[in-house]
Amino acid sequence: MNLLQALLEPTPLPPSDRSKRVAINSPLYNEILEFFYDEAELLDTLQLRQWGETLTSDIEYNLPIRLTRPGRLQDQTVVRTVQHMHESHGSLMVRIMRITDTKSAWGEDPPSRTRRLVTNVRVYKTDKDNEYKVQSYLLVTRNRFDCDEFDLIPCERHDIIRRDGSQLKLARREIIVDQAVIGTPNLGIFF
Template structure:
């Protein structure tokens, strides 16, 4: 006996697959330094934030986050575009010569679309390995909380919050894009 999925369940599975493929493509674009194509994945009203992680004690011994924390990045789309322009000049010392990177994206969880706007939340985890010169290697691990919307050009991210696991960034610079 064959059981067919209800249409809503099938729609959720298709959306999950579409978002995962979107995030995998994004990682590939960044690893291949195709920054213009990467920028196209974001909406014009983008907010791209990477707060500094604070170690604040709580009752149960876990750390908690502060919404008032300073940020390593708090950018809009024009600022990201300026960063990409600088990378192309050859004068971005943190990326000259360009880093070799491998990004892995996992644990992708897609929230239900808002019934009024169609916007939806996506959380994921990432691991970014970066190698420069002969002996510089950095590894970043963390999570991302994205907000997506569907446009006539396809899915677009209009909000990204990146949380590194590190509370102190140990690498010499943060020249890579997350």
């Protein structure tokens, strides 16, 4: 791997250790699930500044590309050195500011109407205190303008949630979209 590839590849996620899985309906699981439901509401109702406050200052936010491979090569369908999005806290804040504070965000003006349906949430303790790996499925519906059609974007998310005082914050997100070719134009929404 050369230096450029090393810079572009995201920090590896910790493993999903089934022996460290947090029980469904435990207080911690419910708190994390509520975090995801509240996050979906913030994004769907365009409360982007408030969503930005739920991010850690060292967040990594990645949307790698997907390739179609034969069955024996399924472990090579996600390419992390080439990404649709490779964001940091600074770049996410600039995107939020551009959408909310300027008139130049034509890709999202008028804004998309979205719904984020979060399901299959699995929470794992990590080796770091107060950090949790969370795997979930996400279905995003998106409609623009006065069209009667809408986009469906199914994906899997791998997140790191970190406790910061009394709050939970998003420290890492990797979005694995099911499609090899994303059919929605001007993908300016957050996942």
